Amino acid sequence: xxxxxxxxxxxxxxxxxxxxxxxxxxxxxxxxxxxxxxxxxxxxxxxxxxxxxxxxxxxxxxxxxxxxxxxxxxxxxxxxxxxxxxxxxxxxxxxxxxxxxxxxxxxxxxxxxxxxxxxxxxxxxxxxxxxxxxxxxxxxxxxxxxxxxxxxxxxxxxxxxxxxxxxxxxxxxxxxxxxxxxxxxxxxxxxxxxxxxxxxxxxxxxxxxxxxxxxxxxxxxxxxxxxxxx
Amino acid sequence: xxxxxxxxxxxxxxxxxxxxxxxxxxxxxxxxxxxxxxxxxxxxxxxxxxxxxxxxxxxxxxxxxxxxxxxxxxxxxxxxxxxxxxxxxxxxxxxxxxxxxxxxxxxxxxxxxxxxxxxxxxxxxxxxxxxxxxxxxxxxxxxxxxxxxxxxxxxxxxxxxxxxxxxxxxxxxxxxxxxxxxxxxxxxxxxxxxxxxxxxxxxxxxxxxxxxxxxxxxxxxxxxxxxxxxxxxxxxxxxxxxxxxxxxx
Amino acid sequence: xxxxxxxxxxxxxxxxxxxxxxxxxxxxxxxxxxxxxxxxxxxxxxxxxxxxxxxxxxxxxxxxxxxxxxxxxxxxxxxxxxxxxxxxxxxxxxxxxxxxxxxxxxxxxxxxxxxxxxxxxxxxxxxxxxxxxxxxxxxxxxxxxxxxxxxxxxxxxxxxxxxxxxxxxxxxxxxxxxxxxxxxxxxxxxxxxxxxxxxxxxxxxxxxxxxxxxxxxxxxxxxxxxxxxxxxxxxxxxxxxxxxxxxxxxxxxxxxxxxxxxxxxxxxxxxxxxxxx
Numbered sequence: 020x021x022x023x024x025x026x027x028x029x030x031x032x033x034x035x036x037x038x039x040x041x042x043x044x045x046x047x048x049x050x051x052x053x054x055x056x057x058x059x060x061x062x063x064x065x066x067x068x069x070x071x072x073x074x075x076x077x078x079x080x081x082x083x084x085x086x087x088x089x090x091x092x093x094x095x096x097x098x099x100x101x102x103x104x105x106x107x108x109x110x111x112x113x114x115x116x117x118x119x120x121x122x123x124x125x126x127x128x129x130x131x132x133x134x135x136x137x138x139x140x141x142x143x144x145x146x147x148x149x150x151x152x153x154x155x156x157x158x159x160x161x162x163x164x165x166x167x168x169x170x171x172x173x174x175x176x177x178x179x180x181x182x183x184x185x186x187x188x189x190x191x192x193x194x195x196x197x198x199x200x201x202x203x204x205x206x207x208x209x210x211x212x213x214x215x216x217x218x219x220x221x222x223x224x225x226x227x228x229x230x231x232x233x234x235x236x237x238x239x240x241x242x243x244x245x246x247x248x249x
Numbered sequence: 250x251x252x253x254x255x256x257x258x259x260x261x262x263x264x265x266x267x268x269x270x271x272x273x274x275x276x277x278x279x280x281x282x283x284x285x286x287x288x289x290x291x292x293x294x295x296x297x298x299x300x301x302x303x304x305x306x307x308x309x310x311x312x313x314x315x316x317x318x319x320x321x322x323x324x325x326x327x328x329x330x331x332x333x334x335x336x337x338x339x340x341x342x343x344x345x346x347x348x349x350x351x352x353x354x355x356x357x358x359x360x361x362x363x364x365x366x367x368x369x370x371x372x373x374x375x376x377x378x379x380x381x382x383x384x385x386x387x388x389x390x391x392x393x394x395x396x397x398x399x400x401x402x403x404x405x406x407x408x409x410x411x412x413x414x415x416x417x418x419x420x421x422x423x424x425x426x427x428x429x430x431x432x433x434x435x436x437x438x439x440x441x442x443x444x445x446x447x448x449x450x451x452x453x454x455x456x457x458x459x460x461x462x463x464x465x466x467x468x469x470x471x472x473x474x475x476x477x478x479x480x481x482x483x484x485x486x487x488x489x490x491x492x493x494x495x496x497x498x
Numbered sequence: 499x500x501x502x503x504x505x506x507x508x509x510x511x512x513x514x515x516x517x518x519x520x521x522x523x524x525x526x527x528x529x530x531x532x533x534x535x536x537x538x539x540x541x542x543x544x545x546x547x548x549x550x551x552x553x554x555x556x557x558x559x560x561x562x563x564x565x566x567x568x569x570x571x572x573x574x575x576x577x578x579x580x581x582x583x584x585x586x587x588x589x590x591x592x593x594x595x596x597x598x599x600x601x602x603x604x605x606x607x608x609x610x611x612x613x614x615x616x617x618x619x620x621x622x623x624x625x626x627x628x629x630x631x632x633x634x635x636x637x638x639x640x641x642x643x644x645x646x647x648x649x650x651x652x653x654x655x656x657x658x659x660x661x662x663x664x665x666x667x668x669x670x671x672x673x674x675x676x677x678x679x680x681x682x683x684x685x686x687x688x689x690x691x692x693x694x695x696x697x698x699x700x701x702x703x704x705x706x707x708x709x710x711x712x713x714x715x716x717x718x719x720x721x722x723x724x725x726x727x728x729x730x731x732x733x734x735x736x737x738x739x740x741x742x743x744x745x746x747x748x749x750x751x752x753x754x755x756x757x758x759x760x761x762x763x764x765x766x767x768x769x770x771x772x773x774x775x
Contacts, residue, residue, distance in 0.1 A: 101573045101574070101575050102573055102574030102575050102733055103572075103573040103574055103575075104573075107574070107733075110733065113529060113558065113560060113575065145345055147311070147316055147341060147345075148341070148344070148345045150316055151314060151339045152357070152362070152409070153333065153334055153361050154361050158361065162347065162357075165348070165349075166347055166349075168348075194529075196558040197559070199558055211679075212534070212538060212675070212676050212677075212678030212679045212682065213540075213700065213702065214678060214681065214682060214685075214701040214702035215702050215703075216702075216703055247389065
């Protein structure tokens, strides 16, 4: 990326380095979001519906993990994936896959904890009807997740926001390698450390604009969904 | 029960009748909601359950459905103590609509009643016709009026092809026109052979629908008998006061 | 309605796999653990495409401090190390983690500080300057991260006869970050900082800072490269790694290093074949 171009010049010129950074950012954060939703939504629903000893403690823990420091996750994943670590044979360190893994771990609680609350609230409302209709445990989970989808949108968006804004974990496990694991956030750190403050700020604004755009898309989908379902 | 007929082993069809409550009590948080209530429900004309608020009508119905277990006493369906609802259905006073269209709500009930996918569409149309909601089939269920939602809840209940249909004051929140639609559907269901067990606060409704009446007070069954008999010549003092319109405790 | 959702999810997942696949493709590549000074000065941005064009091997650089880079290599997470703290590099070799050390290039350190120069060190030699800074308790930024620059800084305090561990106070700020970050902090706090010349020349946020002490022969900064020992970590890409090491010290690589200039100034001076290397 030409150091003395402003961020806007780079966008207009379709600078390939900038595009690569945006692509890596979106690919990593969206993949992490998809995986975290796949795990977090059913996890939250199960925790809402099942009763077992220690459940209360698990709920408290899940809520607390929303505040899990991303750098700590980054360090833990680094130690796991390092060649000297237990999962070193996969050679995943310093790749986008490692970044997806770290971010998925970080945002699972952010999706699962609100899901648990929403599903629990809906369960209070739906319990008699679903039992009367003979709905089994899996059916209950799916029905409650679907009917609660509008509030779950917010949980998913919160997860995406956290992933897109994250810099510590992806820096540690990704290594900020140019053209490979450099994201918008790590590029901002790099350009700042090179003293390219206007460029760093420009990149930051692009990132914010992207996140706003994605939020707008989800909002539209949510409003449409509300209209459909009442 | 299993028997033989012509050399083949035949299983008798499973039935929930007679539905018997034997000295059933229900405690909750120190209060006695049901106190040694006994009741037998057999096939036939609709049974209406009446009594003042707090008499335990709702809890009784939920016990009959199998949503609750008694603290004491036993509930049996056709001699079995099987709480899982196979051929029973219930309509609540404030039914909960799933966040999807009216037809999707009915399809959902059919799916969980074991109706295979290919048969569902036809049954959905048929049920919506039966309750008069055919034109609103694609409307989001949560945006139906109170009366329409109650009729949809009925369609969902009927989707289970029930032997017993329990209803908990279904017209308590509805206007006259909506009340009449619901009563018509219930009567037709009764004529079709479904055993209706319905809680009601409306004595006019009792007169219109009931075959027998069960009078409850403070968690127990005080009187039980034919509708005409109960309405014109109640045997207990409390029943007489209740029918007169007094506040009974 | 639920099947519509299923379809959408499937399309989204396919899309994601496609966007990620270039990132996951298995090209020939090596991982080089290097310093922030080589990265922040822009040398790699200039040098590596030349190597890749010639050999088809992509070079993935992890820019950390020297100490961290050597630790990364010890864990087997890098194929080559390219750093600038000879004592640490020789320890690394002695431990058996490296194959052989080669000199690659040098530049020098410079002592940067505010133009106002409260400690009055401009034009002095490095020892006098450091003594003056300590005496005046003028704000000083240290890398504090076991990097080559940090190692050199500590050595210079020792040579000036100062026990910095015992003698440091609130004026001495160890930030634990790279060279660029240290320069940013110095600029903001109007403080003194030891930097390598390469990063300084390419640094854009100078504020009021300028070079105050330079040319002292004690400020010599040597860079070395080593292939990580495949006997310690069999997963090291030894052939491609060796190709990179060999290219760096080859006449072609050395000429490329000399060719990297900012504003007409050369940042690094190749010395792979100097006497005694």
